[in-house]
Amino acid sequence: MWYRFTRFWAGLNKVVFFGSLALMALGWALVLSATLPVGQDRVFPLPDYAFRQALWVSLGLVALFAGATVDYHVLLRLAPWLYSASLFLLGLVLGVGHASFGARRWFSLGLFFMQPGEFTKLAVLLMVVRLAASAPDRINWPRWLGTCLAVVGLPMALIASQPNLGTATLLLLSTMAVWIVMGVPWGVFVGAGAAAGGAGVAAWPFLKDYQRARILNFLNPYRDPLGGGYTIIQATTAIGSGGITGRGFLHGPQNRLNFIPQHHTDFVASVLGEEFGFVGCGLLLLLYMFIYLEGLRIAHRARDRGGSYLAVGIISLLTVQTVINLGMNVGVVPITGLPLPFVAYGGSSLLINSLLVGVLLNVGRQNRR
Amino acid sequence: MACWWSGWSAGINPRWRLFHGRVNAVAWLAGLGLFGLLLRFGYLQVVESGRYRAAAEDNSVRLYPVQAPRGDITDRNGEVLVTNRPSFRASLMPKQLPADDDAREAAVNRLVRLLDLDPGWLAGRLAEAYESPLTPVRLMGGLSVETVANLEERRNEIPGLVIEEEPVRVYRYGTLASHVLGYIGEISLDELKDLGGSYVPGDLLGKTGVELAAERYLRGRNGGIEVEVDAQGRQVKVRRRRPPVPGNRITLTIDRRLQERCEELLGSRGGAVVMMEAKTGEILAMATSPRFDPNWFAGGRITLGRWRKLLDDPRTPLQNRATQMLYSPGSIFKIVTATAALELGELTPEKTYQCEGTFWIKVWSYKCWNETGSHGWLNVEQALIHSCDIFFYKTGLSLNVDRLAKYAELFGFGEPAGLDIPGEKGGHVPSRAWKERLFHIPWFPGNTVQMSIGQGYLLSTPLQLVQLLDLVALEGRAMRPHIMRKVVDEQDRMVMEVTPQVTRRISIAPSTWALVKRGLYGCVNFATGTGYRAHIPYLKVSGKTSTVQNPQGEDHAAFAAFAPSDDPEVVVAVFVEHGLAGGVIGAQIAKSALEAWAALRQGRPIPGAVEAQPSRAPDTE
Numbered sequence: 001m002w003y004r005f006t007r008f009w010a011g012l013n014k015v016v017f018f019g020s021l022a023l024m025a026l027g028w029a030l031v032l033s034a035t036l037p038v039g040q041d042r043v044f045p046l047p048d049y050a051f052r053q054a055l056w057v058s059l060g061l062v063a064l065f066a067g068a069t070v071d072y073h074v075l076l077r078l079a080p081w082l083y084s085a086s087l088f089l090l091g092l093v094l095g096v097g098h099a100s101f102g103a104r105r106w107f108s109l110g111l112f113f114m115q116p117g118e119f120t121k122l123a124v125l126l127m128v129v130r131l132a133a134s135a136p137d138r139i140n141w142p143r144w145l146g147t148c149l150a151v152v153g154l155p156m157a158l159i160a161s162q163p164n165l166g167t168a169t170l171l172l173l174s175t176m177a178v179w180i181v182m183g184v185p186w187g188v189f190v191g192a193g194a195a196a197g198g199a200g201v202a203a204w205p206f207l208k209d210y211q212r213a214r215i216l217n218f219l220n221p222y223r224d225p226l227g228g229g230y231t232i233i234q235a236t237t238a239i240g241s242g243g244i245t246g247r248g249f250l251h252g253p254q255n256r257l258n259f260i261p262q263h264h265t266d267f268v269a270s271v272l273g274e275e276f277g278f279v280g281c282g283l284l285l286l287l288y289m290f291i292y293l294e295g296l297r298i299a300h301r302a303r304d305r306g307g308s309y310l311a312v313g314i315i316s317l318l319t320v321q322t323v324i325n326l327g328m329n330v331g332v333v334p335i336t337g338l339p340l341p342f343v344a345y346g347g348s349s350l351l352i353n354s355l356l357v358g359v360l361l362n363v364g365r366q367n368r369r
Numbered sequence: 370m371a372c373w374w375s376g377w378s379a380g381i382n383p384r385w386r387l388f389h390g391r392v393n394a395v396a397w398l399a400g401l402g403l404f405g406l407l408l409r410f411g412y413l414q415v416v417e418s419g420r421y422r423a424a425a426e427d428n429s430v431r432l433y434p435v436q437a438p439r440g441d442i443t444d445r446n447g448e449v450l451v452t453n454r455p456s457f458r459a460s461l462m463p464k465q466l467p468a469d470d471d472a473r474e475a476a477v478n479r480l481v482r483l484l485d486l487d488p489g490w491l492a493g494r495l496a497e498a499y500e501s502p503l504t505p506v507r508l509m510g511g512l513s514v515e516t517v518a519n520l521e522e523r524r525n526e527i528p529g530l531v532i533e534e535e536p537v538r539v540y541r542y543g544t545l546a547s548h549v550l551g552y553i554g555e556i557s558l559d560e561l562k563d564l565g566g567s568y569v570p571g572d573l574l575g576k577t578g579v580e581l582a583a584e585r586y587l588r589g590r591n592g593g594i595e596v597e598v599d600a601q602g603r604q605v606k607v608r609r610r611r612p613p614v615p616g617n618r619i620t621l622t623i624d625r626r627l628q629e630r631c632e633e634l635l636g637s638r639g640g641a642v643v644m645m646e647a648k649t650g651e652i653l654a655m656a657t658s659p660r661f662d663p664n665w666f667a668g669g670r671i672t673l674g675r676w677r678k679l680l681d682d683p684r685t686p687l688q689n690r691a692t693q694m695l696y697s698p699g700s701i702f703k704i705v706t707a708t709a710a711l712e713l714g715e716l717t718p719e720k721t722y723q724c725e726g727t728f729w730i731k732v733w734s735y736k737c738w739n740e741t742g743s744h745g746w747l748n749v750e751q752a753l754i755h756s757c758d759i760f761f762y763k764t765g766l767s768l769n770v771d772r773l774a775k776y777a778e779l780f781g782f783g784e785p786a787g788l789d790i791p792g793e794k795g796g797h798v799p800s801r802a803w804k805e806r807l808f809h810i811p812w813f814p815g816n817t818v819q820m821s822i823g824q825g826y827l828l829s830t831p832l833q834l835v836q837l838l839d840l841v842a843l844e845g846r847a848m849r850p851h852i853m854r855k856v857v858d859e860q861d862r863m864v865m866e867v868t869p870q871v872t873r874r875i876s877i878a879p880s881t882w883a884l885v886k887r888g889l890y891g892c893v894n895f896a897t898g899t900g901y902r903a904h905i906p907y908l909k910v911s912g913k914t915s916t917v918q919n920p921q922g923e924d925h926a927a928f929a930a931f932a933p934s935d936d937p938e939v940v941v942a943v944f945v946e947h948g949l950a951g952g953v954i955g956a957q958i959a960k961s962a963l964e965a966w967a968a969l970r971q972g973r974p975i976p977g978a979v980e981a982q983p984s985r986a987p988d989t990e
Contacts, residue, residue: 038599039606181391237428240413240421253429257599274425278414285407289400296396300389308388312395323402330409 011365012068013298019291020064020342020357024057024350026284027343030271033250034264035345038257041250049264049345056347060354067358068365075359076133076306079126083151086123089116090158115348117167120155121174122352122359125313127151128175132182133306141184148175166336170320177316178309181299218334231267234260236331239273239281246277264345266337269329284343285326292319298364307363314356321353430608431598434569437589438536440616442550442579444625445651445854449541451550451580451663456537457517458510458668459484460571462602463498465529476527483519484509485672497558505602507555507571511537511668529601538573538667544660546628548689549621549652549790549852551578552666567591573669578689579621579852580663582790586856586864589616617864622651622854630965630978631656634958639684639946640925641691641831642962647839647937649869650848652788653966659686692785692793695828696944699915700756700899701929702777702823704841704885706765707749709776711881715767718884721746724759728818735762735818738916753888756899756914758822765821770812773820774800779875781847782829786836787872789851796833799826824918834929834942838912840873841889842937844882847873889913890934893956900928903956908967909934912941912959916950923947928955932963939966 028050035049075082093116131148152175160168176189204212213228221229221236238254241247252274254260260267272280295315302308318341325340327333339349413421442451461480467473477495481488486508494506512520517532524530538553554576556568568574574588575581592613597605631642635658642656659682665675679687688694710716724744728735737744737758744757752760765773777783783798799820801812819825832850839847849872856865889911892898899914912930919925926948931937941959948954965975 038603177395180395181388183387183391234428236413237421237424239410240417241425242414243418243422244415253597254425257429257597257605259425259428259600273410273414278410281410281414282407285403285410289403292399292403293396296392296399299392305388308392312392315399316395319399319402323399323406326406327409330406330413332405332409 008069008365013294013361013364015294016291016298016357016361016364017064019287019294020354022287023291023342024060026272027268027340027345028053028057029249030268030275030343031264031345033252033275034255034268034271036250036256043250052347053345056345056350059347060342060350063351064354064358064361067355068361069358070362072307072310072359072362072366075126076130076310079123079130082123083127083155086116086120087155087158090120090155092116094158094161117159117162117164118348118352120159121167121171121317122356124152124155124171125174125178125310125317128178129306129309129313132178132309133304135182141188145179145184145188148179164337166324166338169336170317170324170338173320174313174316178313181309181312182305214334221331231261231335232328232331235267235270235329238263238270239330242274242277242280244278246273246275246280249275251275265339266325266335266344267329268344269326269340272343273329288319288322295360298360298367301367302363303366303368307366311360311363314360317356318353429597429599430595431602432593432595434572435592435594435611435613436535436573437591437613438615439538439553439573440583440587440589440856441618442583442587443618443620444623444628445621445653446624447620448625450546450621450623450625452539452541453536454539455534456510456668457512458533458535458537459508459512459520460505460531460533461495461508461527462505462529462531463495465601465603466495467528476529479523479527480508480530483516483523485674486670487673487676490670504570505531507669509668509670509672510535510573511664538664540663540667542625542629543664544662545625545632546623546655547578547660547663548657548691549578549623549628549655550663551580551582551790552576552661552663553580553669554666554671555669576666577687577792578790579619583619583853583856586619587616590614615859617856617858619856620854621852622646622653623655623852624653624969626975626978627962627965627969628654628656630654630975631958631962632658632660633978634961635945638948639690640944640948641689641694642941642943642958643691643831643835644939644941644962644966645835645839645848645850647842647931647940648848650839650850650872651854651869652850652852653939654962655691655852657690659684661686689792690944690946691831692788692790693830695794695796695830696925696927697825697827697917698782698823698829698834698837699917699925699927700758700822701834701837701913701915701927702827703753703756703761703821704837704889704913705776705780705782705823706761706768706773706821707753707888708780708877708881708885709773710764710768711749711884712776712877713768713772716749716764718750718880719748721748722752722760722763724757726759728759728762730814730818733815735759735815750884750888750891753885753913754891754895754898756892761821762818765817766814768817768821770799770801770817770820773817774798777827780840781833781836781873782827786830786832786847787849788832789849789853789867793832794830796829797826823915831927831942831944834927834944835940836873838929838931838940838942840875841882841885842911842931842940844879845875845877846871886911886934889930893930900930900956902953903928903930903960903963905932905960905963905967908932908963910960910963911937912956914950914955919947924949926950926953926955928959930959930963939963941966 031053032050035047128148135144152171156168156171217224217228221232223229225233238260254274255263255271260270263271272284292315295311299308299311302311321338321341324333324338328335339346341353438453441449443449466476481491498506520532540550553573556572556574561568575584592611594610595608597608599605631654635642635656639658644653646653661679665671723746724737726737726740744755747757747760777798783795785793785795804812816825820827836847849870851867854867858864893900893903893910893912900912903910903912910930910932911934912928915927917925917927926945929942931940941962943955943958945954968975
């Protein structure tokens, strides 16, 4: 038993493992700061959210070890089943899900809400990797890309109709990352980008007023400072006011006086920016950079194509979430509901991201030395 | 070529070359994304940090004003008429109202019902509050303990409701002198724009009367507390406090007892009684009727029910009958006609006209009030005593409208008398040009006939009648009528003191004044004079009656007088709507008022008066 554990430990990628742990610890502290009641200057008594997040972190660790233990080939074999199950759940949530902020994304499971969109990410990724890994050497690109798009497009459409454009975009972008590493010609990406841009411009006259308002609010938040632009303004104000060294843990007024909406979930990075300043944000970015480059190193040395594609897919899922979330915190990306991996409060996201990292670690354990 | 970070070497497996290159491309993309974010963080947190720090400060630090207690208002003897008492105020934090439309509406409706607010007003106010959602909306002050208890019970159903202590204005004698004192209210957006910096939304300020005229003395300086608030505008902690400076105390020229007596004399009839010190212009009493209770406004807003009651009352209780209501002056104006004619040589003391009871111009007839024609031949003195209309018709015609109008203006008609509380009207002196412009028909001699006895197009306020009598009493000088006497601060240091001031001078021959005064003396003191009912055995009174023809109903009664006749000290004017005859009710009221004045001067109790007790003012809602 001890021997098996030491072997497991020796094969574990320490940068990814400890990096993720550090992110979870930081996230816990930020959630604590964000949810401490107004006027309470001491950490104790801990707010409810801190206890729950601690529970999620421990469950996340279990998921991480589970992912690292189960051979990823098994997951790839199970891919079609997982994929079908997640499609079923997505269909179900549209029917009977719990609505919040105008979107049906959650299942109410008594105490907690479950977001099946999160689990879809893993299932779709496994399916795409399976397709990519089993592609023949002399490949018929149009046909293969068509199949792959159909596989990704169905869950994407279901998620987009929740509506949850952020997760849908995330699925598409991580699929494209797998395409990049499997060698899809660059021309395809250029063409797709041009087509998307053209479609966006062409769609402008057909957009509904509120959709246009959302885009205009993103381009200029001060257009509607108390409505559509409020969150962006408050978040950037919090981050900017942090300065170089920040205002100190638990001492950010924007955060502690609840000026930032959802500052324990989607806008937890603004708490970091306000309380720990540029130094804190820089260190966070550095930490992500370490984890992601280390993940790609695992992809380089993976045992087979399935492993490396899987590693790239997982890293791209995490990176895209990170960049989009931080981007919306600093006001350069429109607001979508993507949480910051490992840091933001939330069970579904933390569990699935831990599982993803676990699978990545499993790929790493089987790396060529 | 070996990759520096992945340890991968191109030499290991050439078949995988494309794959490794592509993984590196993904690494570059991820790295670029994160690096771009680092630049953006640097821009926000290093370059623009100062601006955002200031914006964050603006968000959470708020200066709340602490209303300064408004200054007291006392009568001329130092008796407090208006003061403050501790009370409660309800306001609303718009940001804390439920976001859900239905719940929000339910909460707002509950408030409207509990405080009897105007729903339209509240909706408008909340719409304005969209621009500054963290500033409390002032709802109503002066709340009774019962209302506060009711509100507290339902506090959970109305998120954002704030109940705070705030002194409320108390008008201790209820409706007493309500038009003089005026009322207060919450500052409006327009006033906020006009008055500028030192006022903030939710401040109370004087809207009419002395409260408005002396606003800058009464107001004091608001204090403030600097508090840290959260995103819902809830106070988290107090950073600093500055205590308010109470407003200054103002002393009026009004004598409370005299004012009370005059109001009692008017009773429920519409009208006004104005008493003024002849030589100083100090208004001793300005009784008006109907009145209103300024306490209704003291909380900053009046309840909807009470507001409707005031607005729907056909007798317009908010209007000051002494300065804002225009009536024809009636026979009192004969003083002007007589003076003008004597000055311009159209009359001599000896000249007589015959009163035939009816005066004819072509086919139009103009009657004397005494249609029997028993006035016979009279000179000007007798005409004033008996108030003969036909004598003045003839005199007026000999003067013509232009000269008559000129003298009317000399005597202050057509122009406010200059009272120190705002809103005074000037009345109207008609002229040929005015009539042609307005009606497109020429001025007829009949118009002059009517004007010469103060009827027709001529309009004035009761205060202008006081001014007219003051001019006669002082023989060509009129003092500026004023209600505010002095202002002192908390330490009783004089801040402002009003000195008597002559506003109007006319040069008329002393013999003319003497003659007119003889007429006015006779009018009151001869048993056949129309004003004999104002005659007082121990006080020589000179005056003139007026019965104002009123096409809308019963005639109005008026009487104006000064006393004592040889060395005038007080001027009084009485105007009673639908009072029928100035010689009866007008003269009676003036007599009682003058008796009260004389009694007060000698330190005796006012004969026939019922002394009112100051009330603990009722709650304003």
